[in-house]
Amino acid sequence: MVSQSSNNVANASSELALQTENLKVFYGSNLAVRDVTLDIQKNRVVAFIGPSGCGKSTVLRCFNRMNDLIPSARVEGKITFHGTDLHAPSVDPVQLRRRIGMVFQKPNPFPKSIYENIAFGARINGYTGDMDELVEQSLRKAAIWDEVKDKLQESGLALSGGQQQRLCIARAIAIAPEVILMDEPCSALDPISTLRVEELIHELKQQYTIVIVTHNMQQASRVSDCTAFYNAEATETGNKVGYLVEYDETTTIFHNPAEKETQDYVSGRFG
Amino acid sequence: MTTRDPQTLEQNVSPNPDNFSANLDKRYTIDIIFAIAVWTAVVIAIIVLASLLIDVAIDGLPTLDWGFLSNFPSRKPEQAGMKSAIFGSIWMMVTVAVVAFPLGVGAGIFLEEFAADTWFAKLIEININNLAGVPSIIYGLLGLMVFVRLLEPITGGRSLLSGALTESLLILPIIIVATREALRAVPDSLRQAGFALGATRWQVVREQVFPIAIPGILTGMILALSRAIGETAPLITIGALTFISFLPENLQSPFTVMPIQIYNWVSRPQTEFHDIAASGIIVLMVMLLVMNACAIFLRNKFQRRF
Numbered sequence: 001m002v003s004q005s006s007n008n009v010a011n012a013s014s015e016l017a018l019q020t021e022n023l024k025v026f027y028g029s030n031l032a033v034r035d036v037t038l039d040i041q042k043n044r045v046v047a048f049i050g051p052s053g054c055g056k057s058t059v060l061r062c063f064n065r066m067n068d069l070i071p072s073a074r075v076e077g078k079i080t081f082h083g084t085d086l087h088a089p090s091v092d093p094v095q096l097r098r099r100i101g102m103v104f105q106k107p108n109p110f111p112k113s114i115y116e117n118i119a120f121g122a123r124i125n126g127y128t129g130d131m132d133e134l135v136e137q138s139l140r141k142a143a144i145w146d147e148v149k150d151k152l153q154e155s156g157l158a159l160s161g162g163q164q165q166r167l168c169i170a171r172a173i174a175i176a177p178e179v180i181l182m183d184e185p186c187s188a189l190d191p192i193s194t195l196r197v198e199e200l201i202h203e204l205k206q207q208y209t210i211v212i213v214t215h216n217m218q219q220a221s222r223v224s225d226c227t228a229f230y231n232a233e234a235t236e237t238g239n240k241v242g243y244l245v246e247y248d249e250t251t252t253i254f255h256n257p258a259e260k261e262t263q264d265y266v267s268g269r270f271g
Numbered sequence: 272m273t274t275r276d277p278q279t280l281e282q283n284v285s286p287n288p289d290n291f292s293a294n295l296d297k298r299y300t301i302d303i304i305f306a307i308a309v310w311t312a313v314v315i316a317i318i319v320l321a322s323l324l325i326d327v328a329i330d331g332l333p334t335l336d337w338g339f340l341s342n343f344p345s346r347k348p349e350q351a352g353m354k355s356a357i358f359g360s361i362w363m364m365v366t367v368a369v370v371a372f373p374l375g376v377g378a379g380i381f382l383e384e385f386a387a388d389t390w391f392a393k394l395i396e397i398n399i400n401n402l403a404g405v406p407s408i409i410y411g412l413l414g415l416m417v418f419v420r421l422l423e424p425i426t427g428g429r430s431l432l433s434g435a436l437t438e439s440l441l442i443l444p445i446i447i448v449a450t451r452e453a454l455r456a457v458p459d460s461l462r463q464a465g466f467a468l469g470a471t472r473w474q475v476v477r478e479q480v481f482p483i484a485i486p487g488i489l490t491g492m493i494l495a496l497s498r499a500i501g502e503t504a505p506l507i508t509i510g511a512l513t514f515i516s517f518l519p520e521n522l523q524s525p526f527t528v529m530p531i532q533i534y535n536w537v538s539r540p541q542t543e544f545h546d547i548a549a550s551g552i553i554v555l556m557v558m559l560l561v562m563n564a565c566a567i568f569l570r571n572k573f574q575r576r577f
Contacts, residue, residue, distance in 0.1 A: 069466060071388050098469035108460040110479055120478060121468035168464070175468060 015042045016082070017179055017209040018063055023077040025058050025067065031235075033058050033242035036077075038228055042178075045201060045210045047220035047250065050230030050265070055242025056213045059230075060181050062086075063211065064100040065093040081179075098125050101177035105184040107164035109156030109171070114139075114148050117156045117167055121175040134174055142170030143200050162193025169200065173208070180204065182212040186219065198223050217266060220250065227253040229262045327556075331549030339550055343516040344532065348543035353551055355515040356532035359431070360500060360558070362519050363528055366435035367442065367499050368492070375443050375495075376488055379450025384476050403444035410441045411508025419509050427523030429510040434526060437505050442495035449491020453484040486570040493566030497559055503530040529555045 016039050023036040033055025040046050048056035058067070065086060067073040079086040086096065109117050118135045127134065135152070139145040144166040148159070156167055165185055172180055182201075186194040201210060201223045214220050220227050228247040232240045246253060246262045257263050342352025382399075386392040414437030418426050426433040457480045465475035506528060514535070515527045529551060536548035 064467065066463070066467065069463075094469050094471055096469075097467055102467035104460065104463065104467075106460060108458075108464045110461060110464065111483065120465075121470075124468070124470045124474045124478070171464075171468065 016040065016080075017042045018211070019078075019080045019083075020059070020062070021078040021080075023059065023062065023075070023079060025055065025062060026074040026076070027070070028072040030239050031241050033230070036244045038244065038247045040209060040211060040226075042209050043205060043207070044225040045205050045212065045223055047224035047227045048211065048213045048230060049215070049217060049220050049227060050242070050245075051232060052215075053240045053242065054230035054232040056228075056230045057183050058242070060183055060211060060213050063179065063181055064097045064102055066097075066102065068093055098175050099177055100179040100181060101172035101175065102181045103165070103168050103172055103183065103185045106188050107161055107168050109159070109164050109167050111155065111157055113153045114156050114159075114167060115152040117171050118174045121171055125175050127175075138170040138174035139167075141173055141204070142166045143196065143203070144170060160193070162189045162196060165189060165193065165197060166200065169197070169204075173204070177208065179209045179211065182210065184213050184215060187215060194219070217254075217268075221254050224250045226250055229253060229257075229259075229265060231261055231265070327549045327552050330546050331551070331553045334547050335550040335553055339547065340554070344514055348541060348547055351536075351544070351547055353529065353532060353554060355518060356527050356529045356551070357554065357558075358518045359515070359526040360528045360555075362431055362522075362526065363435055363438065364496055364500055364562075366431065366522065367438045368496060370435060371439040371442055371446055371495070372492060374439070375446025375492075376450050378443070379447045379454065379488075380476060380481070382447070383451045383454040384480065385472060399444050399447050403448060406504075407441055407502055408504045408508060410437055411505030413437070413440065414505060414509045429512070429525060430523045431519050431526040432522040433509055434506050434511055434528075435522070437509055438499045438502060441502065441505060442499050445495040445498065446488075446491055449495070450484070450488050453487025453491065454480060456487065457483045482573075486573045489569045489573065490566055493562055493569070497562055500528075500559060500562070501530055501555070503534055506531055507534075529558070 018040040020036050020038055024034045025032045036055075036059055048060060050056050061067050062075055062079055063081075063086075067075060075087065081091075081096070081100070084091060110120060112120070115135055118138050119131050122131065122134055136145060136149075139148060144163060147163060148167075151158075156164065159167060165188075169180075169185075186197050189197065198219065201212065204210060212220075212223065226248065227250045229245045230242050231245045232242045234240055246257055246259045248258070252258075253262060254266050257266065338350075339352045340357065341354055342350060343354050344356075345351040378399075382392065382396065386395075414433060418433035418436045419428055422433075426436070461479050461483070462475050465479045470478070511531050512525050512527050515525060519526050533548050533551040533555065536544040536551060539545075
């Protein structure tokens with residue numbers, strides 16, 4: 001059924017950006033999430049929803065191989081990015097992360113100037129163009145330019161939480177990624193800042209493929225084209241193992257899901 | 272969930288307010304008793320320290336003059352000075368800093384940021400923590416064997432360089448531990464942000480982690496040097512001289528340092544020498560205070576403006 005629903009989505013449109021096949025992630029000997037098979041198309045927004053501990057962030061962190069940084073983490077199954085296996089020896093995680101950017105749950109600007117926050121990523125990736133122009137462009141794209149243009153040399157930490165998160169988005173798009181991964185980007189923000197970030201996601205969709213993890217179902221239904229619902233089950237040893245329940249167009253997931261579990265979750269009966 | 276019988280656990284019953292007894296008098300009395308106890312501890316510590324300082328000042332200040340700082344040691348107490356010891360100590364500190372800073376900070380960065388979490392790394396970690404507690408005389412014996420004897424062609428035997436290398440070994444564990452603490456205090460979210468932008472490990476460390484950790488690292492470094500400047504035992508073990516009437520010319524020169532000079536004066540029978548030993552202690556303490564002031568200055572200077 002899982003592969004079926006992912007096919008539903010795949011048939012709908014064109015080029016695939018990311019694809020997973022029977023993805024499993026272990027932390028040490030504990031299975032954290034299993035059997036994730038889904039296709040993510042280019043220039044779409046895909047939301048991952050589900051209760052806590054269902055592995056949606058873990059799957060997200062597989063796409064830019066951030067799990068490599070956790071020594072005990074192990075990934076099984078296949079993930080491809082434009083058809084290339086992410087774990088192939090020819091794929092370098094450092095280079096990959098330039099192409100697949102990430103925005104974290106808690107805004108984490110560097111304790112440096114706003115300008116330097118944007119310029120850092122470009123500099124370490126050997127950007128040779130005009131840095132001032134890149135900083136302005138990135139901040140404009142992240143819809144924060146007007147608020148910070150007069151204080152580019154001030155600390156990124158002096159901004160409000162919502163501004164900091166948009167600065168982090170600007171930082172992520174400054175290195176021209178193709179995909180942006182967002183791990184609950186609004187969970188630390190107030191409703192107005194959340195709205196601004198959501199509007200931003202709508203604009204960024206023209207240019208980028210976006211995968212967003214969210215606890216907020218309204219947010220998933222507002223911003224995403226497709227939604228993946230994850231759930232978790234307890235094993236005999238008491239560990240929680242996450243798995244993909246259903247993946248389909250967002251409207252289908254919220255109005256006419258194939259699985260009862262999904263129906264229960266989106267209608268607020270649990271989770 | 273406790274394993275209590277659910278029937279005894281009535282729902283929606285809040286604790287009876289009458290079961291709380293304020294007993295404020297007793298609680299405040301204990302407060303006061305404890306405050307007096309810690310206050311006494313502070314007073315005792317300060318009195319001991321102050322009487323020590325005052326005693327040294329009474330003995331040492333009268334003989335502390337420009338001549339004392341600018342004269343070489345002498346048989347005659349009124350002509351004896353600390354010049355060679357002061358210069359020896361300064362040479363020593365600079366050499367120790369140059370050797371120990373890159374090694375200690377480098378090792379700390381490696382262990383904290385680069386090393387995989389293996390049993391071998393843990394073994395090294397335990398050993399370093401233990402080394403920080405090894406008596407300094409043991410380092411002296413090691414220095415005597417390795418730097419003075421085995422590496423004599425390079426160090427020149429009982430030289431400044433041998434002494435500096437021995438003291439570097441002595442303070443390396445302190446610097447490594449301080450560096451690791453400082454690095455550990457940097458929030459992991461910044462490393463994650465760096466990695467997510469396609470930075471390599473070294474780029475993350477150099478650009479994001481190290482600048483934030485540097486005030487802490489410098490503080491640890493100066494504290495380690497403050498320990499080194501007062502060390503006597505390992506230098507006596509490797510054979511630092513106590514009577515030097517010339518300044519060191521290079522790293523292979525024989526040398527003396529302030530604590531050794533003071534030790535030498537104190538162990539002489541004449542009371543005049545005891546007085547100039549007190550003057551020496553004052554000079555050593557001023558030097559220590561200057562170093563600590565430098566530490567605070569550097570820390571404030573490097574502390575992020577952001």
